[in-house]
Amino acid sequence: MKTNRSIEEINAKIKTGKVVVFTAEEVIGLVKEKGVAAAAAAVDVVTTGTFGPMCSSGVFLNVGHSQPRIKLNEAYLNGVPAYAGIAAVDLYLGATALPLADPANRNHPGEFIYGGGHVIEDLVAGKKIRLVATAYGTDCYPLKKIATTFCLSEINEATLYNPRNAYQNYNVAINLGHKTIYTYMGVLKPDMGNANYSSAGQLSPLFNDPLLKTIGIGTRIFLGGGIGYIAWHGTQHNPSAERAGNGTPMYPAATLALIGDLKQMQPRWLRGLSFLGYGATLQVGLGIPIPILNEEIMGYCAVSDQDIFAPIVDYHHSYPYREGGNLGLVNYAELKSGAVTVNGRKVPTASLSSYAGAREIAVSLKDWITTGQFTLTSPAVTLPSVDASISLKTMPQRDPEEREDQ
């Protein structure tokens, strides 16, 4: 009998404790052993996870009103600038923001010891955050300067809002140059000294629902150790990227915008990172439950590392100068084995995304569901997929003095 299951049916099973949940790693063996049809009949939900550096992340804060009131104009949290161009005491702190006094790359490679990502980690950890801000003063907001401290529980809202997370696949970075380079893909040794990748592969959320058939706006997820939601498709969302026969893209493709209440998250899954010579960022832990609505979805969830491919890209010249092209495709089983062959040479590999972390997230989410703490949601709207004919745009670069009437 063909499996046909609704999210309402799955939630009813969660409430009665009868739901069957496998992680995306565990389900591979089950499908191999019993086949897609039997696995789809037996399993209600497959959980995924990923724990990697995700630069396009940040937090909206409402720090409450001072007495007298202030309309924040320039604001710093532990010395890191936050965007104050919203309402009086609303701020947005981005993961890659750096203190004004940070030496950056003036002494190359810079260390980027403390940035926005680290402030977010400290906030979630409940540490006191120093707020220093100035304003121009108005009749309704007379205060022009403030210096104070606050911790997460003392402010109104802290909403994690990450414009681009969960990249569906990513480049494998390599250095064809003759000097060490320092990138957001880590330290790359000269002459193909190492190849760095950043995806959980078979456990990664968007490799398990490659055509975005079950997830969409409003899908409830594991985010930063708490509960979050898919808010929108992420920036640079490119579902049109070339795909393998199993539906997984062979290049960076779909992305997600995520949202959640920071107050119920954990510092363990939101970690400030310092990339030598590049900058500061945030390592985000997230996991998405895939409802096994039918055999087709189970087929997608059964994907394993050897059937997922990523391009090897030169970060010495090809990437920075946007020349395109790559040095071939490799699968994640090869990447995770510790070495890949590039141009006939064996190159050691390393990951920037923590597979052990991804596994722990998928297991946590499984526990939440089996113990009835977490139910699934039906997406309000699905996300643009392969049929949306999206093409990724690049920045227009033209003479700004050029007149349109010429």
Next chain:
Amino acid sequence: MIKQKIVLRFPPHIVEKPTIYHLIKDYDLMVNILRADINPKKEGRLIMELSGEEANYQRAIEWMNKQGLQIMNLEQQIIWRSDRCTHCGACTVICPTEALLFERPEMTVHFVEEKCIVCELCLRACPARAMETLVDNANFK
């Protein structure tokens, strides 16, 4: 026979004395220097492996202590903060001696102190800054 990796710290007033000469000539020890630096304060740091007869080794250590040299075991020099490590593995391709290695299929990072030569490359290559060194090592960067 004994084989031991140690770190020697030379105060400024003995940094120019021929310590290694004495270790070889007077105590019949084999010396394998892994790293040597002098910082702007004129303090020296020598990381090396000593091997030879146990009795000679002990006498040499005694003699170095008398000279005012500070002697530390190599294992105490680099600290892996397992609470900060996210087990990504970025350090494992940077470490030249496989002291930092990636266990498969667990996909976790392990630090084998005996293999560490205190090159300190991992300190800044770790995005989560899980690798630390003794504070005074910072003077030798």
